[in-house]
Amino acid sequence: MSRSRVVIVGAGFAGYQAARALSRHRGLREEAEIVLINPTDYFLYLPLLPQVSAGVLEARRVAVSLPSTLRGVRLVLGEVDGVDLDRGSVSYTGPEGDRGELGYDRLLLTVGSVNKLLPIPGIAEHAHGFRGMPEALYLRDHITRQLELAGGTDDPGECAARCTFVVVGAGYTGTEVAAQGKLYTDTLVKRHRVLRHRDPPRWLLLDIAERVLPELDPRLSRTADRVLRGRGVEVRTGQSVKEATSDGVLLDTGEHLATRSLIWCVGVRPDPLVADVGLPAEKGRLVVGPELVVPGHPEVYAAGDAAAVPDRTRPGSYTPMTAQHASRQGKTAARNIAASFGYGSTRPYKHHDLGFTVDLGGVKAAANPLRVPLSGIAAGAVTRGYHLMAMPGNRVRVAADWLLDAVLPRQAVQLGIVRSYAVPLDTAAPELPRGPDQWTRNAPPPSGPAPAGRPATEPPESKPPHSTSSDRPQANGERPS
Known part of the structure; x- marks a missing residue:
């Protein structure tokens, strides 16, 4: 009898913490395969990124290896571009352009957010x-x-x-x-x-x-x-x-x-993959219940910037798009996924800002x-x-x-x-550098002038296109996931 499969999409704050919590659950590891799909092989600690741009920290310091720290988790390198809820599968594009598909028994969407772009000329x-x-x-x-x-x-x-x-x-x-x-x-x-x-x-x-x-x-x-x-x-x-x-x-x-x-x-907006799923959303964030389960789909969970999670400390509102919430939501999602396999009990998400x-x-x-x-x-x-x-x-x-x-x-x-x-401003995957002949998902072919500040030694370049983006808080780990 084949094992069940838990698929986590995205290794930001929520996805990483969920994968780590699930990987430490020995009983669940034996019953279900834990798969993490992410465009890169590292978790990026966003709060320290300004120190990288200022030359304080070397870039690898804020990039935590996924294979080294998530033992028992299968890492699949790829950018997820489709979720088929009826078939219970996700499709993705690998780093070398190869296409892939994975079925799931439980799905956790933690795709994070991308740059916000206002309709300002230029x-x-x-x-x-x-x-x-x-x-x-x-x-x-x-x-x-x-x-x-x-x-x-x-x-x-x-x-x-x-x-x-x-x-x-x-x-x-x-x-x-x-x-x-x-x-x-x-x-x-x-x-x-x-x-x-x-x-x-x-x-x-x-x-x-x-x-x-x-x-x-x-x-x-x-x-x-x-x-x-x-x-x-x-x-x-x-x-x-x-x-x-x-x-x-x-x-x-x-x-x-x-x-x-x-x-x-x-600021930022939720990853455009959320809109592609076709489920109810709140300002681009997937609507979930207090247990982080998508209504009508008990096998699908969402957390972090991708999810509109009810804030039980402020009734009637949703939790902010911060890393402090995303990390804890990831752990709660892991607990509830384990509970769905019979290990422990479910728990609604609740957290007071520290x-x-x-x-x-x-x-x-x-x-x-x-x-x-x-x-x-x-x-x-x-x-x-x-x-x-x-x-x-x-x-x-x-x-x-x-x-x-x-x-x-x-x-x-x-x-x-x-x-x-x-590094175009509008991209569905800011963690991935783009080539001069590439463009972002859901965008028309490149056109228009090249960006300002291009080095004088660079050859003429084709500018990838852009979509739009939403606001984000960031500090005390208060970065979006």
């Missing part, structure tokens, strides 16, 4: 998001390249444009990217013989909201705002981008900013663990301690990188591994 063509490893590696190279090109030109206007970096979205990610990025460029300029005699790099953080970190306690917002402004970041609240072009951005105030760097951190942390670079941070507001070195220590505790692997390597960054100068070289066409 954004799709000239901005880059910050949702995956390729985007972080591209941004680090791009920032380094812009400063090097600025130092090699005699045109003051071009130099100023290349030294201007615009971050749109003052939520967790945008705030951290701007804070880490300013420290990174200041460090590079100090070691550059030409640039250190010119105006310092200019970083702008824009948001239509009235304050940075609008989702958090105002005290944390004030702390972050004070640190950013003290560091030289221009915080522009109540403003946003009206149009993006190859040589800059036009603000809704009428001001034009000459720049080659537009970093889009406005507080938030925002890493502002160096020793600075803003945090309110257990609702106790902290700032400065104390907040920095709590933030780094939290990340080390929350990471499922690589803790010693991360701590070692932090120590080396504190005592040694940062390495500033561009490797040129990720090209601009490989």
